[in-house]
Amino acid sequence: MTSIIPMKRDAGNLGLMPKPGPRRRIGDGVHVPKVTLAHGGGGKAMRDLIDDVFISVFDNPMLTPLEDQARMSLADLARHGDRLAFTSDSFVVDPLEFPGGDIGKLAVCGTVNDLAVGGARPLYLSCCVIIEEGVDVAFLRKIARSMAQTAAAAGVAIVTGDTKVVNRGCCDKLFINTAGVGVIGAGLDLGADRAEPGDVILVNGLLGDHGAAILCARGDLALDAVIESDCAALNGLIEALLTRCPEVKFIRDATRGGLATVVNEIADASRVGVALDEAAIPLREDVKGFCEILGLDPLYLANEGKIVVVAPAAAAGRALAALASHPLGRDAAIIGRVTEGPAGRVAMQTHFGGKRIVDMLVGEQLPRIC
């Protein structure tokens, strides 16, 4: 890896401030409007691109010498807990910008959330970009800025990374991979296999916004609706939840595959049944209407700022109150409960009065024709 990004300014707040290294000489910037293969060649053009687009917006006085890896003190890490959490995610969203976010914000939030749902405090991210030649440099700057702002708001530092440029047609404009490191506090043990009959299932708000926003933003549906993605870093919300309700047994972000998939994963891993109450599932009117028109099921739509939580019945009220008191949990709700079984089966009481099974999707949801 060509490390591109050193510590961010407020890393000191985490007690993880590295010793200041010799300040790197910043290149004189990119003066062409579009990325070319030269920017991936390993020479001066590449260094200029990295400095101009990434280093500058991460704007960090602690710039370390360009090492091939970020270095972090074990003693500092250990102050946050007793286990390291490590995760990785790739982002290939189309379109790259959409109402409520962009690929940069998504890449930071996604990895922060994957750490946080395990009870970890997210600390460091990597940022690897694969750029198709011909992408506007100004656009790249915008995405990098978005990553920097999102990371700063979430209190994480982007500490290493890599840049590749590929031939036109070899990737779709811009792909980003972020890996993340966090530390899990002592005593926390969240797991999908811990659900027991009687436990309640909660979500922190309106479901399906991201999936609907992306489909709308692709613009091939000729729908007027503007639905905003719920893309958000949830570490603050999760910290608030676990502080007030340490009995919580499991948290997972309901990304691809939506609520239905996560709930099925719980039923599977814990060998229990789940009973959902359709009337209690929070959905935005716009998203409901959007799904009606296209014949999609909102329970399977992706989210980027929603978690599914399993808590013991005795702690249900406290868990709900903890979620609801956070800005990202205002529409939190208890949407179902864990049952004896049959194991692995998710059933839903429909608002209409019937009962149906909610299974995993086979592939992608495809719109029905009539």
Next chain:
Amino acid sequence: MKYVDEFRDPEKARTLLREIEDLTASIVAARGRPLQIMEVCGGHTHSIFKYGISNMLPVEIELVHGPGCPVCVLPMGRVDDCVALAETPGVIFTTFGDAMRVPGSRKSLLQAKADGADIRMVYSPLDALKLARENPDREVIFFGLGFETTMPSTAFTVLQAEADGTRNFSLFCNHITIIPTIKAILDSPEMHIDAFLGPGHVSMVIGMKPYDFIARRYKRPMVVAGFEPLDVLHSVWMVLKQMAEGRCEIENQYGRVAPYEGNAAALAAVTRVFELREFFEWRGLGSIDHSGVQMREAYGAYDAERKFAVPSLKVADPAACQCGDVLKGLIKPHQCRVFGTACTPEKPLGALMVSSEGACAAYYQYGDLEGLRGAATAA
């Protein structure tokens, strides 16, 4: 959504269900056997499973999920034709999303896309026409399928292409008609279906009159039904009411959308562009006379079957499949010998496992309703 919510009111559902239970009890007591009601349209099948309607009804009512899922009944040979067209150099093949996963004898469109064919999902035939205008050096083929519901929009698109002189657009026509198919089911000797729920969106185009023979000749009541859960319950209630009163009529529950006489402008466009085929092959049901349409000679320039070499090979349904028996209500989906084993939504063998509107796929996805019904009774 406010408008839609009115048709999903659980309170009204409970009232209807009480009356349905009373009617069913008296009819079944008089006849001494349970009732089979066929919902012809895949849209109804979908609503029935989505809202859990089957297990709200009295156990004496069995809903038989009919042949009205155009994606499901598409024969394998036609899918092979789609793949061949899509793999023709220079072609952009456009299709509704549903059809992507339907298995052909070699591959589905989804697999053909992965193999490099330029296949694009569209939401309307007009999207395909737009693509043709944007890509004048390519041939854009639209995969037209569906019953009378989708026929007018395809016909209007062909007329539009003709009007604006778009020559690189053509239609691979797989539209089918509902009436001959209902007749084929009614003529089947083992058939026990007592009444029908008619496809509301088809009637929006063709009206009520074409169904008259069902009541007159075959003495079966039919109610043309809407697609909201209350529409379905209300239609079941109307069917039962007819049976209790010894009537046999074609009634319209979906009057807010489907007028008695249908839509004259839509029918005119359909008649202008299409003519009946001598016969059309259905997956699970075999060949049915006059059950499909093709493009008239006058629109040959827009007919993919005339414009390109289409293999048109007939491929027999897999022998193990019992789709035909399910469609006629002779067995339930889970009673098929390959259900959930050789035939699953991941690897559908039979027609009805393909689309979410297919009875078997719905059974598989929304679950073992018998088990649920048992559980509900136990509780």
